[in-house]
Amino acid sequence: MNVKLVVLGGGESGTGAAVLGKKENFEVFLSDFGQIEKKYKQVLLHHEIEWEENGHSDARILQAELVVKSPGIPDTAPIVRQLNEAGIPVISEVEFASRFTDAQLVAITGSNGKTTTATLTNYLLDKGGLDVSLAGNIGDSFALDVANRTVKNYVLEVSSFQLDGIADFKPHIAVLTNITPDHLDRYDYQLENYVASKFRIAMNQSADDYFIYDADDPIIRKGMEVHPVRARLIPFSLERILEEGAYVKDENIIVNINNTQFIMPVATLNLQGKHNIKNAMAASTVATLVQIRKETIRACLENFQAVEHRLEKVLKINQVNYINDSKATNVNATFYALESMTSPTVWIVGGVDKGNDYSELLPLVNEKVKAIICLGLENDKIISAFGNVVDLMIEAHSMSDAVQVAYRLAKKGDTVLLSPACASFDLFENYEDRGKQFKEAVRNL
Known part of the structure; x- marks a missing residue:
């Protein structure tokens, strides 16, 4: 008998999870409390996935053995509460997708800068010759990408809502760009709840993995005391010189990792502004860890165009x-x-x-x-x-x-x-x- 999978939410994330579930021989049912867009209905019909909209069939959903919840649905939603009370596991789409790929995962989160950093990181890895795909909270859903093809590396932009629903999700390289008060309406207006959510990106990492973070961010520094990280720590900073990590000295970005040094003048970055220097440091640190050539990193940072809707x-x-x-x-x-x-x-x-x-x-x-x-x-x-x-x-x-x-x-x-x-x-x-x-x-x- 196939495992009964219910997907809550029929948007990009939910539809992708449903398609992957079908491919992996789950018995899939998708339910959306609102209306499903036509383009997603067509995908569901094409894959012969059962779905409903404009309300949940509670009794049927509560028969599930596994539930994938779209990030837009809060944990306080009545159907999610019922599932939790019934002891039925509720996970996010990134958790679900990660169970069906052996790719190396680079996961990037933060209150700001994650889209630019993820896009730039993907650009660096792609131009560096790696077999890589960009997914998660940007572009195609991670699950849909995993269902449709096999790649060796993923760069994932992940939101706090997606991290709230992980269990075993384990990126080899995790990046935390910054933490500032955001989405507090979803976290009982408690900043520490939001911080805990962001640090979930590193919760399954081991000493063989890497955690790249903004060493200038006081909320991250405090968060690291409360949420110890087991991965190898690689900071970046505009304010101090680091023995290992990325920093700025004499108007140059310097990345020092594993006795390898990469240097580039700040003035030659195509994206200007202090926040973009940090985004460039985070992305070039990832590129250095996966051994992209220095010349490639330099050329990419000189040519990279701004992300749509971001300055x-x-x-x-x-x-x-x-x-x-x-x-x-x-x-x-x-x-x-x-x-x-x-x-x-x-x-x-x-x-x-x-x-x-x-x-x-x-x-x-x-x-x-x-x-x-x-x-x-x-x-x-x-x-x-x-x-x-x-x-x-x-x-x-x-x-x-x-x-x-x-x-x-x-x-x-x-x-x-x-x-x-x-x-x-x-x-x-x-x-x-x-x-x-x-x-x-x-x-x-």
């Missing part, structure tokens, strides 16, 4: 730069964006607040922002945080309105920056939809 230059109109940073869904990401601004900025901000504390942005807003356009259904918190800091604050209720207002406010030499510091679900499908609407509105000016 993405859209257009220059009337000497005004329009920048799409829609992926900035928390305050820390927006901090990096504002920090990198070199001209007076019209800042488009707002969306679904996840327990944000805007106080750390006040000095940057005071220094760099000439006007704020609030783009969200609930703007009170932003207005009270910055009302006394900028001369002009305007509320907009659609992206086209926001861009039109920005166009009127911005003068020659200014920058219009979309960096919302919030989730997108009040007015948009997701941050990609928000960023695409911004780019479209700019192109229509």
Whole structure:
């Protein structure tokens, strides 16, 4: 008799898990509390997978022997609580997929920078000649990739929600880019719960594995005291010189590992900004560990283009730069964006607040922002945080309105920056939809 697998959620992650389950001869049933997109229904139909939408058949789900839960479904959802009470194992899609591949896993997490670091790491390994695929919280689901082909290396972007559902997931190389308060609505508004979630990336690692982390991050340093890591520690830092790891000295990035040294001038990085120096250090540390040639690493870092929706230059109109940073869904990401601004900025901000504390942005807003356009259904918190800091604050209720207002406010030499510091679900499908609407509105000016 085949093992009964139930997949909760019919998006990218859930559909991928269902396809892999079918391939591995599980008896698969997929259930979505909402509606399933047409493209995913077509995949389910093609693979002859049973599914339901607009509600859960509790009795059938509770017959499962294993459940794969999509990361968007909180542990507090009634069906998940019932499964936990019944003692039925509930795992994440990355845990499920990892059970069916022998590939070497490089897993990257963090509050910010994980997409850029994962994309750059994949680029380095690919250009270095490794058989590699990029998956997880970016692009195709890990499970779908495992179902469709065999590769020797995976670079995985993993979110805290995905890590919450792991049991045996064990990356050979784990990267923790940083930790700042984010998604606290999912963690009982307790930062330590979120920190514990991030450190799960290393919980199954042994002394033969590697843990790459930001040694400048006080939350990570404190977290390492509470959550000891067994893997070999490789830090990166902008603030101190390290015996082993990656650091900056005399305007050069230096990576020292296993008595091998890689040096590259910061000025030749294609991606600029302090946060991107850190992303480059993390990615080049991974590349050094898997023995990519120094010349290849250097050439890749000189040529790598920004990730879409992350400080993405859209257009220059009337000497005004329009920048799409829609992926900035928390305050820390927006901090990096504002920090990198070199001209007076019209800042488009707002969306679904996840327990944000805007106080750390006040000095940057005071220094760099000439006007704020609030783009969200609930703007009170932003207005009270910055009302006394900028001369002009305007509320907009659609992206086209926001861009039109920005166009009127911005003068020659200014920058219009979309960096919302919030989730997108009040007015948009997701941050990609928000960023695409911004780019479209700019192109229509």
